[in-house]
Amino acid sequence: MAGVDVGGGSGKGKRSLDSEINMIPFIDLLMVTIAFLLITAVWSHMARINADAQVPGPPRPDVEQQDIPPEKILHLQMTSPEKFTIVWKAGSQVVTSIDVPRKDDIKENHGIKTVRYGVVTCKPEDQACFNAMCGRAPESRSLAETIACEWTNSGSHRAQQDKKLDQAVLHTDNDTQYVFIIGVIDALYQTHRKAETGGKVTEVPAFNVTFAVN
Amino acid sequence: MPVHQPGRRLMHYVPLNFVHKKVTGHGGRATNAGLSLTSMIDFLIVVVVFLLMTFSASGETPPAKGVRIPSAENTLDMIDAPMVAINGQQILVDGAAAGNTRAIEDAKRLQRIDELFNILKGKREVWKQLHPNKDFPGVVVLQVDQDVPAVVVKSTFQTAAFAGYPNVSFMVNGIPKAH
Numbered sequence: 001m002a003g004v005d006v007g008g009g010s011g012k013g014k015r016s017l018d019s020e021i022n023m024i025p026f027i028d029l030l031m032v033t034i035a036f037l038l039i040t041a042v043w044s045h046m047a048r049i050n051a052d053a054q055v056p057g058p059p060r061p062d063v064e065q066q067d068i069p070p071e072k073i074l075h076l077q078m079t080s081p082e083k084f085t086i087v088w089k090a091g092s093q094v095v096t097s098i099d100v101p102r103k104d105d106i107k108e109n110h111g112i113k114t115v116r117y118g119v120v121t122c123k124p125e126d127q128a129c130f131n132a133m134c135g136r137a138p139e140s141r142s143l144a145e146t147i148a149c150e151w152t153n154s155g156s157h158r159a160q161q162d163k164k165l166d167q168a169v170l171h172t173d174n175d176t177q178y179v180f181i182i183g184v185i186d187a188l189y190q191t192h193r194k195a196e197t198g199g200k201v202t203e204v205p206a207f208n209v210t211f212a213v214n
Numbered sequence: 215m216p217v218h219q220p221g222r223r224l225m226h227y228v229p230l231n232f233v234h235k236k237v238t239g240h241g242g243r244a245t246n247a248g249l250s251l252t253s254m255i256d257f258l259i260v261v262v263v264f265l266l267m268t269f270s271a272s273g274e275t276p277p278a279k280g281v282r283i284p285s286a287e288n289t290l291d292m293i294d295a296p297m298v299a300i301n302g303q304q305i306l307v308d309g310a311a312a313g314n315t316r317a318i319e320d321a322k323r324l325q326r327i328d329e330l331f332n333i334l335k336g337k338r339e340v341w342k343q344l345h346p347n348k349d350f351p352g353v354v355v356l357q358v359d360q361d362v363p364a365v366v367v368k369s370t371f372q373t374a375a376f377a378g379y380p381n382v383s384f385m386v387n388g389i390p391k392a393h
């Protein structure tokens with residue numbers, strides 16, 4: 001069994017300073033801890049992806065209405081099997097429009113599908129990386145990269161102090177499978193920016209996603 | 215009953231030297247094997263540390279039976295909110311039946327799901343009665359099977375918004391980011 005030797009103890013008739021530690025309770029404790037942790041262990045981590053229905057608030061007769069110019073909103077159309085169309089609109093006016101080739105990267109693991117539309121490897125503060133990525137031809141960029149470039153060029157809420165997020169509206173046809181919708185929302189949430197909340201600077205998604213109901 | 219050292223027992227009571235020698239194994243290797251505790255304790259500690267790191271105190275909400283939830287990378291932590299599950303053609307709210315999607319799939323157009331609307335509206339009113347001085351968060355979590363068509367997802371989304379739940383979250387399997 002384990003022991004502790006603290007030296008000394010050579011004196012005549014003195015009690016030895018070597019003492020035995022009883023390891024049995026220690027091993028018991030470890031075993032009980034392992035059993036508890038194994039029983040309560042969670043191997044699949046559930047998470048959520050946020051969306052917003054954009055319901056207008058109740059009318060405020062006490063507040064004077066002002067003419068506010070409509071904000072630019074990113075509309076992402078995934079109705080075609082060959083391409084995505086990204087359109088920036090201010091109200092009903094189209095500001096810019098760009099087509100991105102659609103490449104569904106589908107992976108299946110034990111029946112669970114994951115659809116990816118590219119990866120944005122640039123950090124929000126790395127402007128040189130963004131310049132290099134956005135300098136490439138649009139056809140060679142993935143959907144996630146194109147969204148990041150579009151937001152860098154045309155996003156309205158980019159300041160660190162700005163608490164509002166840019167709005168993205170997703171247009172799908174009625175037959176699109178849910179897993180592809182999640183793939184596109186995941187690509188939209190890959191673009192991040194810095195935001196100051198309560199004196200702390202954190203990374204938040206650049207877009208708030210909603211659905212077009214047409 | 216006392217515990218004896220393990221070993222050979224056969225004929226050990228015979229008080230003759232040569233018999234005793236014969237039955238105890240001719241001075242061969244001891245039958246008691248020493249167990250190295252150091253490596254065992256090292257292993258146990260590593261297992262405990264690993265399990266502690268993967269431990270989640272907040273608990274997890276398992277998806278409804280038969281619902282295959284897709285995976286995504288850019289996710290948020292789960293929150294406590296009404297759970298709407300869409301499994302094939304059945305809709306469940308917190309495990310209780312709340313209509314089906316057959317009519318939507320047949321019509322192939324967006325429509326309100328009345329049963330789901332009434333249940334969510336009821337839940338909202340109960341919450342408001344229980345928390346009279348608080349703002350209603352209006353959050354609902356959708357557990358949708360990966361193969362469900364968009365028209366069903368959008369109809370459920372719209373029904374939840376009509377029932378006073380404009381903040382809709384989609385439950386996914388969180389996976390680590392690729393970069």
